[in-house]
Amino acid sequence: MTIRWYAGSAVAATVLAAGLAATPVAAAPAPNESDAAKLAAGSEKDPQTGKNRKYLVGQGEDVPAVLGVTNLGDAPVDGLVVQVRVLNDLDITTKYENCWYAVDSNQETAWCEFDAELAPGASLAVTGAGVSTKPDAVAENITTIVHQWFSKEYADARGGIQALADQWAGQGTKAVQGTVDPLPLTTPSGELGGIGGPIGFVGVGLVPPPTGEPTATPTPSATPSAMPTGEPTAAPSASPGTGGEGGGLPVTGAGTATVAVVGGVLLVLGSVGYLVARRRRTRFVA
Structure with missing residues (x-):
């Protein structure tokens, strides 16, 4: 050769x-x-x-x-x-x-x-x-x-x-x-x-070392909001008032239950006060 x-x-x-x-x-x-x-x-x-x-x-x-x-x-x-x-x-x-x-x-x-x-x-x-x-x-x-x-x-x-x-x-x-x-x-x-x-x-x-297969960039998701800790409750919205009165603003969120409880207590106290006052008035008249 x-x-x-x-x-x-x-x-x-x-x-x-x-x-x-x-x-x-x-x-x-x-x-x-x-x-x-x-x-x-x-x-x-x-x-x-x-x-x-x-x-x-x-x-x-x-x-x-x-x-x-x-x-x-x-x-x-x-x-x-x-x-x-x-x-x-x-x-x-x-x-x-x-x-x-x-x-x-x-x-x-x-x-x-x-x-x-x-x-x-x-x-x-x-x-x-x-x-x-x-x-x-x-x-x-x-x-x-x-x-x-x-x-x-x-x-x-x-x-x-x-x-x-x-x-x-x-x-x-x-x-x-x-x-x-x-x-x-x-x-x-x-x-x-x-x-x-x-x-x-x-x-x-x-030979240049391999750089790896290209991967798809994940789409960023929206920031997760905090989950409520209590049981979910319906958020009632006020209906328009009668007699030309405007409707109230809808009540939503975690404060709804609190407002309802406070309102109920006030209603009971008002009723008790009314009955006591009536009894006194009736007794005075007699």
């Missing part, structure tokens, strides 16, 4: 410069001039656009990025090593036992080795490499996955992948080995594209 290059692309040059700017100078691997293997990094091509694919994922999701390598030399390469770097809201969450992992501030690095032979002109790749987005990731903190390939011979001459990973660990820390089953290296399903050389960049974008 062959790999196509876009070294003349202005976009590729911009991405390359941005990726190298994020690399600590003191810990950066030496140029591959001393590596006898002629390896070129590549990534999956979008079949619709023909350009390198950009992976769009949500918060807290794995990035299924294809990180590939092609042997541009005339001899097979016995054993391969890849370095994977991510920044900010991209994390390396799955740790494989054939890799060593280092953390330095906002950068995470993995060094993985594979006992595979890469024939001239052939390509191999890993998928995902354990990279995922943070659960609270924001778009401006999601950029690229950087991957760089070496021959195992090159890495062993520098102490192996553990020693190389230690160089990328933060001050006072050491690289740690993964515990999950080995990260597999397989033949990619499609053509790889790249910008040339052993360093490759894979674009990652964040």
Whole structure:
């Protein structure tokens, strides 16, 4: 499987410069001039656009990025090593036992080795490499996955992948080995594209989190009025008076019962007073 290059692309040059700017100078691997293997990094091509694919994922999701390598030399390469770097809201969450992992501030690095032979002109790749987005990731903190390939011979001459990973660990820390089953290296399903050389960049974008289904705004109801505490009573309204007299105002509300009681008491007292006065008058006349 062959790999196509876009070294003349202005976009590729911009991405390359941005990726190298994020690399600590003191810990950066030496140029591959001393590596006898002629390896070129590549990534999956979008079949619709023909350009390198950009992976769009949500918060807290794995990035299924294809990180590939092609042997541009005339001899097979016995054993391969890849370095994977991510920044900010991209994390390396799955740790494989054939890799060593280092953390330095906002950068995470993995060094993985594979006992595979890469024939001239052939390509191999890993998928995902354990990279995922943070659960609270924001778009401006999601950029690229950087991957760089070496021959195992090159890495062993520098102490192996553990020693190389230690160089990328933060001050006072050491690289740690993964515990999950080995990260597999397989033949990619499609053509790889790249910008040339052993360093490759894979674009990652964040899908905006869902805002939820819109819900209908409930119509505000009228303010409920206080319920009467007593038994409801009819509110009689005064009928028009006779003989041209105007009718009285209707009496309503809780005071109706009180008025009726007071009126009844007054009526009884008036009757009693009338009878007493009449009896006295009758007795005086007799």
